[in-house]
Amino acid sequence: xxxxxKNQLTAFFRFPLMWVGLAAILVFPHAILSPRIAFLLEDLxxxxxxxxxxxxxxxxxxxxxxLFMAFLSYEFFVRNKxxxxxxxxxxxxxxxxxxxxxxALVLLGVLALSVINVGGYVFYxxxxxxxxxxxxxxxxxxxxLLYLLLPGLLAIVLGIALALYVGRVPAYAVIxxxxxxxxxxxxxxxxxxxxxxGPIGYWLRDVIAVSDVGESLSNGIYGLPVEWYRVARWGFxxxxxxxxxxLGTAGVATRKKRWIKRGCLVLSVLCFAAFLGKQGYVPQDxxxxxxxxxxxxxxxxxxxxxxxxxxxxxxxxxxIGDGMKMTASLGLADAEKEEELKFTLYHSYRVKKVxxxxxxxxxxxxxxxxxTVDKSKAMDTERITLQYGGNAGPFYTxxxxxxLPGDVxxxxxxxxxxxxxxxxxxMNAGDFIYAPLLNEKKPxxxxxxxxxxxxxxxxxxxxxxxxxxxxxxxxxxxxxxxETEEEGVSIVRPLYHHGLASFSEEDAAAVxxxxxxxGTDLAGYLERTPLxxxxxxxxxNALGHSSYVQMSDHVLVRNRLGGNVFRFIPMLAGDxxxxxxxxxxxxxxFDPSMRQIFISEFGGGNGMGMAWxxxxxxxxxxxxxxxxxxxxGEDALCRAAGQYIxxxxxxxxxxxxxxxxxxxx
Numbered sequence: 035x036x037x038x039x040k041n042q043l044t045a046f047f048r049f050p051l052m053w054v055g056l057a058a059i060l061v062f063p064h065a066i067l068s069p070r071i072a073f074l075l076e077d078l079x080x081x082x083x084x085x086x087x088x089x090x091x092x093x094x095x096x097x098x099x100x101l102f103m104a105f106l107s108y109e110f111f112v113r114n115k116x117x118x119x120x121x122x123x124x125x126x127x128x129x130x131x132x133x134x135x136x137x138a139l140v141l142l143g144v145l146a147l148s149v150i151n152v153g154g155y156v157f158y159x160x161x162x163x164x165x166x167x168x169x170x171x172x173x174x175x176x177x178x179l180l181y182l183l184l185p186g187l188l189a190i191v192l193g194i195a196l197a198l199y200v201g202r203v204p205a206y207a208v209i210x211x212x213x214x215x216x217x218x219x220x221x222x223x224x225x226x227x228x229x230x231x232g233p234i235g236y237w238l239r240d241v242i243a244v245s246d247v248g249e250s251l252s253n254g255i256y257g258l259p260v261e262w263y264r265v266a267r268w269g270f271x272x273x274x275x276x277x278x279x280x281l282g283t284a285g286v287a288t289r290k291k292r293w294i295k296r297g298c299l300v301l302s303v304l305c306f307a308a309f310l311g312k313q314g315y316v317p318q319d320x321x322x323x324x325x326x327x328x329x330x331x332x333x334x335x336x337x338x339x340x341x342x343x344x345x346x347x348x349x350x351x352x353x354i355g356d357g358m359k360m361t362a363s364l365g366l367a368d369a370e371k372e373e374e375l376k377f378t379l380y381h382s383y384r385v386k387k388v389x390x391x392x393x394x395x396x397x398x399x400x401x402x403x404x405x406t407v408d409k410s411k412a413m414d415t416e417r418i419t420l421q422y423g424g425n426a427g428p429f430y431t432x433x434x435x436x437x438l439p440g441d442v443x444x445x446x447x448x449x450x451x452x453x454x455x456x457x458x459x460x461m462n463a464g465d466f467i468y469a470p471l472l473n474e475k476k477p478x479x480x481x482x483x484x485x486x487x488x489x490x491x492x493x494x495x496x497x498x499x500x501x502x503x504x505x506x507x508x509x510x511x512x513x514x515x516x517e518t519e520e521e522g523v524s525i526v527r528p529l530y531h532h533g534l535a536s537f538s539e540e541d542a543a544a545v546x547x548x549x550x551x552x553g554t555d556l557a558g559y560l561e562r563t564p565l566x567x568x569x570x571x572x573x574x575n576a577l578g579h580s581s582y583v584q585m586s587d588h589v590l591v592r593n594r595l596g597g598n599v600f601r602f603i604p605m606l607a608g609d610x611x612x613x614x615x616x617x618x619x620x621x622x623x624f625d626p627s628m629r630q631i632f633i634s635e636f637g638g639g640n641g642m643g644m645a646w647x648x649x650x651x652x653x654x655x656x657x658x659x660x661x662x663x664x665x666x667g668e669d670a671l672c673r674a675a676g677q678y679i680x681x682x683x684x685x686x687x688x689x690x691x692x693x694x695x696x697x698x699x
Contacts, residue, residue, distance in 0.1 A: 042136045043143075049113055055106035059148045062102065063095045067155060075162065084166055085254050085530035087159045088174060092258065095152050096181040100245040101213040103148065103186050107141055107193020108205050138190055145186040153178050167529050169487075170257065170514060177258035184268045185245035191272060194279040216243040241309075244268050254528030255513040255568070256435040263356075269305035273298045330381070331454035331466065334402055341376055341449035343369035347477040350445055352510075354484055358383075358431035359423040362446060366416055375407040375418070377446040378453070378471075380429070385422040390415040403443070404450050420446060433486055435514070439568065439590050440470070440492060440507030441583045447471045468583050468592065470609070472506040475586050480508055487512045490526045492566065492588040506586040509566050523560050525595070527567040535567035535595045544599045548624065551669070552676030554606050567591045584608070600625040606679050613679040615652045615688040619659040620675055623668065636660045658692035665696060 046052050067090070075087075156174060160166050166174075192212075196205040244267060277298030346365035353359040360383070369375065379385070381402045388396040390412035397408040407418065425431055429442050438444045443453070455465045480491060483499040492509040493501040501508070514529040521542040527535035537560075545557045566588055581593040581601045589605070600621040607613035622632035631647060636656040648656065663671050678684055678691050686694070 042140050045113075046110060046140050049110070051109055052106065055102060055109065056144060056147075059099060059102045059106065059144065060151050062098055063152050063155075066094045066098065067091065071155070075159070084159060084163060084170065085257070085528075088156050088177075088258065091152065091155050092177060092181055096185060096245040097213060097217045099148050099152065099182060100185045100189050100216070101209060103141075103145060103189035104192050104209045104212070105206075106144065107190045108196050108209065109193075110141060111137060111194050111197035112202070112205075138194070141190045141193075142187075145183070145190065148186060149178065149182045152182055167514075170529055173257040173260065173514065176260040180260050180264060180268075181245060184265070184272075188244055188268060188272050188275070191275040191279060195275045198279060212242060216246050241267065244271060253435075254531035255437055255511060255515060256430065257514045257530060259434070261432065261434060263309055263311075266305045266308035270302050270309055273302035273305060277302065336403060336452045336454055337450050338452050339376060339450040343367060343372050343375065343448060345446070345448050345476065347479075348445060349479045350481065352431075352480065352482040354431050354433070354436060354482070356432055357423055357425040358444075360421070360444075362420045362422075364418055364420070364446060366418065369409070369416075370414065373408065373410045373413070375409050375448075376450055377405040377407070377448060378403055378443050378451040379405050379420075379422070379446050380426045380443050380453075382426045383422045383424045383444070385420060387419075387421040389419045391417040391419075403453055405446065435487065436484065436489070436510055436512040437568070438510040439566075439583070440505070440509040440585050440588075441468055441590065443471055445507075468590075470506050470583065470585055473609075475504040475506050478503065478505055478508050480510065482510065484512050488515055488517075490515055490517060490566070492564065492585065503587070509585070509588060509590065511566060511568075522557075524564040525567060526564065527595075531567075535591070537565075538596050541596045541599050545602075548600070548603065551624075551672045552603075552606075552620070553673055554676045554680055556602065556606055559605060560602070564588045565591050565595065567595055598625065598627075606676075610679075612686070612688045612691075615655050616659070616675050616691065617679050618651070619656055620672060622656075623663070623672075632656070633660060637664075652688060655688040655692060658689060658696065662692050662695045671695070 156178065160171070160174070165171075192209070196208060200208070244264075277295055280298065281295055344367045346367040348365075349363040351361040351363075366375075379400075385398060385400050385405060388398045388407050390396055390409075392412070392415070394412045394415075396412060396418065399406050405420075409415065409418075426442070426444060428437070429439065429444060430437050443451070451471060452467065454467055478493060479500065479502040480493060481500050482489070482491075489510075489512045491501045491511075492505060493503045496502045511526065515526060516529055517524070517526050519525070520537040521539060523537045523542075525535060525537060542557070545560065548554070549556055564587075568590060581591070582605070583590040583592065584605055593601075603621040603624070604614045604617040607617045619632075622628045628647075635648065636653065637660045659671075666674075674695055678686070684691070
């Protein structure tokens with residue numbers, strides 16, 4: 035076998051096309067990454083954002099490496115086949131397999147060089163930031179194995195099968211088509227075809243995409259997606275092609291050969307069954323039943339109906355595995371006369387059972403985000419229990435991570451609520467609305483045991499696995515996270531993005547300056563209120579989206595934390611929309627990146643053509659604000675505005691408050 039391997043290695047380098055293929059595998063990743071690598075390395079040294087750097091490497095290279103490896107494998111095997119090596123060795127015991135095995139060993143060496151070549155970029159980035167947490171390092175190594183090494187092994191087996199069965203033209207067609215179906219190029223046409231095609235197109239594409247990480251790779255909490263169902267998908271194709279390859283090499287059928295073929299078939303079927311069984315739990319793709327979260331709401335919209343009853347308390351029992359299984363016990367108030375109970379529950383969860391307090395099953399219907407329970411059989415019940423489960427796309431729950439923000443209805447909410455900007459609205463139609471769901475604090479008890487990653491809840495822990503307290507929506511997070519305190523501010527943040535979720539001395543000084551100008555206590559609020567920093571790449575500061583969501587006992591920060599504390603001024607206004615308008619105007623005035631744009635657009639001049647930055651906001655109030663600034667001076671305006679936004683007894687609208695200032699009242 036050793037001499038056969040040496041002969042095959044010599045034969046490999048004897049073919050000029052093999053040199054071309056080897057050069058392509060080693061050079062092409064550099065050609066893809068080089069245009070961006072300088073920028074990425076500079077950003078990496080500034081922010082420490084390891085994930086964004088690693089994600090770029092993984093997003094652009096694995097499918098290309100898979101394609102080149104498949105072409106190289108096919109050409110190497112087919113050239114040896116043309117030299118009649120297989121026919122020569124077929125008469126020997128295990129001769130054919132020995133030839134193919136020695137050829138595969140040569141290609142394994144090429145694959146190792148390819149993995150080291152791309153992995154070098156990753157580990158160089160880790161070196162630049164001075165190392166990473168051990169959990170992150172393990173996540174990166176697992177991703178290298180899953181998206182580079184395993185697809186490369188599959189490409190070798192694919193090359194063997196194609197060389198044994200088909201000619202060059204159909205083989206090239208199969209490899210090219212596979213590469214296209216497994217790449218991000220297919221996402222756009224699939225997205226456009228969702229209205230008529232539904233989930234089947236995405237499902238078929240996911241079966242093929244062994245080397246693609248998905249459309250939402252850069253999630254700092256979840257890390258690089260390495261769910262085991264992806265290994266099952268790889269196993270399905272690997273054992274299927276391995277069995278086909280072995281079938282093509284078999285001479286006289288023996289009992290051993292038949293068992294090997296059957297074994298490959300059985301393993302392939304088992305892996306495919308495992309893949310299908312876990313296909314519903316794909317958190318990183320951000321798709322529900324074949325639709326992205328955005329397109330679901332764009333096509334479906336929502337409805338609004340106030341409930342005649344209320345939920346008095348919540349007892350939530352969560353079990354996290356490949357997805358979430360929830361048992362939610364809800365106390366009911368003012369529901370005695372209600373025959374129907376209407377709730378809002380995120381549409382990807384499937385309700386399995388609803389029971390009254392005495393165990394009576396209650397009929398229900400589920401329509402998207404809206405659940406209607408028939409209570410006519412248990413009119414006097416004061417409590418109902420719902421059992422449901424699943425996974426909510428970007429709001430994921432599985433063994434790799436948990437992201438259940440308090441402003442998303444993973445728990446039932448009374449009445450029908452609009453969760454998105456409606457399709458008939460011109461601006462941001464279909465966008466999810468990030469805002470608290472409950473208008474008041476309610477008692478919540480959450481029971482949850484989760485051992486793989488550190489678990490962070492906005493509720494205080496009362497005993498092992500039990501969290502309880504008053505809030506208007508609990509946030510649950512687990513994954514690549516850490517809890518820290520900077521300048522007196524408590525922060526839960528992603529380990530991958532910790533450089534983007536820091537609160538520095540400069541930030542604390544800026545807050546003190548704001549408090550001095552406004553006569554407020556924003557610094558005290560930040561010290562009393564934990565900040566839960568979500569992944570910055572998933573929820574950015576898009577037009578129309580707030581940088582944060584202010585819950586009753588914590589704040590969900592949906593953008594970079596440090597470097598721009600001015601956007602936190604509206605926190606002082608609470609949930610009062612009118613006062614938030616004035617607070618937002620103050621933030622624009624203090625923010626160096628927005629000050630001149632704001633003054634130019636609303637100060638009576640020609641503007642800077644940036645009016646789109648303020649779409650959907652109270653532009654008339656902003657004009658009054660600029661007039662008041664010119665008439666009273668910024669210091670006097672800010673002092674008066676600070677008193678207005680923090681005085682709970684002042685119920686004037688933003689425009690009325692500013693008009694009173696202009697009139698000297």
